[in-house]
Amino acid sequence: MKRTHIVLLATGLAALLVAGCQPEAEVTPEAVIPGSVLPANFPAPVYGFDQNPPTQLGFELGRTLFYDPRLSRDGTISCGSCHQQSAAFSHDGHTVSHGIDGLLGTRNSPALHNLRWQKSFLWDGGANHIETMPAAPITNPVEMGETLENVVRKLNADATYQQRFAQVFGSQPIDSYQLLKALAQFTAALTSSNSRYDHYVRHESGGTLSAQELRGEAIVAQKCVACHATDLFTDNSFRNNGLNQAFPADSGRAHITQRATDRGKFKVPTLHNIARTAPYMHDGRFQTLEQVLDHYDHGVMASPTLDPLLRQPDGRLGIPLNAQQKTDLLAFLHTLTDEQFLTDKRLAERR
16 A cells, blocks of 8 residues: 655744744643644645644634634534534544534534545535535534524624734635635545554554554455545445335435436545444434445435446345454454544643
8 A cells, every 4th residue: 555755844843943032932732733744654735735824823712713602603613513523524423413402413523634635525526625625514503503604704804813813814804715815724634554464564663553553454455445445434425224115204315416426426435433423324324334245235215326346246235244343354454543532632622
């Protein structure tokens, strides 16, 4: 598997150099911008550092915005309400998103990490850039129910935000371009690359896998890698994985493309931190990973757009898995949990 060289972002080095020039300053992880190192086992990112050069002030501003409920119409829902760090920035235990006025969405809140490597976002690919992605939940009437215009008005009415935006962007008043750029400073920093598996493939300390976990890895390579590709564990494609025979409630990718051939196709999620992002699938129908594996083994339903990979040569649908294979797979999937990412204080809400 191709490994890229570790790339250190200049701003991260600058922070260390400045700290080093001050004898009384202590260099701590807090002084380094999260995500400022590209993992050696990941492919090249889609959203390069040059497109929105990370800065400490920009990252901190984006973090504040991510956790600010004033981005919603009634001031009760922030991005962080449905994307919780301990659940890999998914919505722990919630089948679908919960928005303003107690309203329920129609889809499960996807985990937010390794977004720098994605070309499209949301379950249906409705956003095609990391900087425009937040506009979808902000303006969705059952999520945050606000308009970008109103959000910008509220930010401009806050003297502290005025000062902080001016420090980052050097101009006033605050506009939607600055708002989305600042949010991207934070969301692009959500890099999860320090699971036990990541350490294993990079030959680092703490990267030992058991015989059972290695068997699980081999099963992924044999049966799952066509969709859950590279060490990102997703090819970022849209596929129909046989959840229904028809999709009257949610047509998936077809909602965006208006093509019948895309009906029932949803974005392939990453397997990173999968053990911490229940429930599963676009509608949160499965509560456990065991249920997910049972679905692929004997629950796949036929439909015109079913992914060809789920049609076996003998006519059977799904991915045959015996009891031992399921146990081995589950063991391996747990090696993809990145505890460092889930507990990194730099990514948490500041109160």
